[in-house]
Amino acid sequence: MSAQIIDGRKIAAEIKAQVKVEAEAFWKRKGRKMGLAVILVGDDFASKIYVRNKISACNENCIRSFSYELPESTTEEELIELIQKLNCDDNVDGILVQLPLPPHIRQNVVLSHISANKDADGFLAENAGNLMLGNPSLNACTPCGIIELIRSTGVNLDGANAVVIGRSNIVGKPISLLLLENHATVTMCHSHTANFVNFSRHADILVVAVGKKGLITGEMVKQGAVVIDVGMNRKDGKLFGDVDFDSVSKVAGYITPVPGGVGPMTVAMLLKNIVKAALRLE
Numbered sequence: 001m002s003a004q005i006i007d008g009r010k011i012a013a014e015i016k017a018q019v020k021v022e023a024e025a026f027w028k029r030k031g032r033k034m035g036l037a038v039i040l041v042g043d044d045f046a047s048k049i050y051v052r053n054k055i056s057a058c059n060e061n062c063i064r065s066f067s068y069e070l071p072e073s074t075t076e077e078e079l080i081e082l083i084q085k086l087n088c089d090d091n092v093d094g095i096l097v098q099l100p101l102p103p104h105i106r107q108n109v110v111l112s113h114i115s116a117n118k119d120a121d122g123f124l125a126e127n128a129g130n131l132m133l134g135n136p137s138l139n140a141c142t143p144c145g146i147i148e149l150i151r152s153t154g155v156n157l158d159g160a161n162a163v164v165i166g167r168s169n170i171v172g173k174p175i176s177l178l179l180l181e182n183h184a185t186v187t188m189c190h191s192h193t194a195n196f197v198n199f200s201r202h203a204d205i206l207v208v209a210v211g212k213k214g215l216i217t218g219e220m221v222k223q224g225a226v227v228i229d230v231g232m233n234r235k236d237g238k239l240f241g242d243v244d245f246d247s248v249s250k251v252a253g254y255i256t257p258v259p260g261g262v263g264p265m266t267v268a269m270l271l272k273n274i275v276k277a278a279l280r281l282e
């Protein structure tokens with residue numbers, strides 16, 4: 001193996017430690033803790049684990065959490081009513097609605113009711129639009145975490161060839177914009193791209209977020225590249241990335257493992273967003 005492993009757990013722990021310092025200072029200054037409201041609707045197994053991790057991370061880092069676990073039968077109107085109440089609650093700096101929502105609830109309609117200042121996930125049209133325009137905004141957590149992971153390598157993004165595989169609203173599109181903001185030359189590949197390997201082979205930075213176990217193999221990667229694996233594919237109770245670690249780590253310069261790469265960064269950057277939201281409202 002030649003690639004250096006990018007340790008997401010270690011970098012996330014460093015970010016959380018900085019958050020804790022800022023959150024404690026805020027508590028002293030304001031007489032209240034920063035707060036995150038987390039809304040979970042239904043019984044999705046993976047969502048329950050994600051929500052539990054987010055709440056523990058808040059509690060461990062001096063951020064108050066307000067947890068709402070609602071039944072599958074919750075209506076869109078009831079959910080919007082709760083969001084409107086939280087928008088007006090001065091103890092709540094950030095609001096997160098865990099996705100996916102049950103099929104009878106329209107995700108976009110519900111999310112559009114979150115105040116843009118409290119959009120802890122950075123999923124709202126207003127924040128996504130500000131990211132596109134290069135204005136200050138609350139940005140999606142996983143893409144922000146990816147930028148931190150790339151920065152940790154010391155590899156210069158300015159002028160680098162960055163290839164993003166996947167075009168989701170949560171990862172592919174926002175990470176492409178963040179890479180562009182960092183002056184990379186960005187190519188987006190997706191399910192309709194003719195032969196994405198023609199692009200991935202020339203990538204100095206390769207970000208893979210498609211949800212296909214082991215899609216990327218060693219011969220698809222440029223020697224020395226930074227490879228960021230956003231995949232979280234569960235099989236037989238184990239977690240696998242979109243990158244075939246064994247073959248790619250022989251070629252890449254840096255690689256994120258799954259688990260222990262991008263995953264921990266998402267939670268760390270969520271906490272950073274709460275700090276940003278709380279300080280902006282101060």
Ligand code: GUN
Pocket residue numbers: 096097098099100121141266
């Ligand atoms: N479901 C999967 N990932 C996420 C996330 O980052 N935020 C929310 N709200 N839901 C998710």
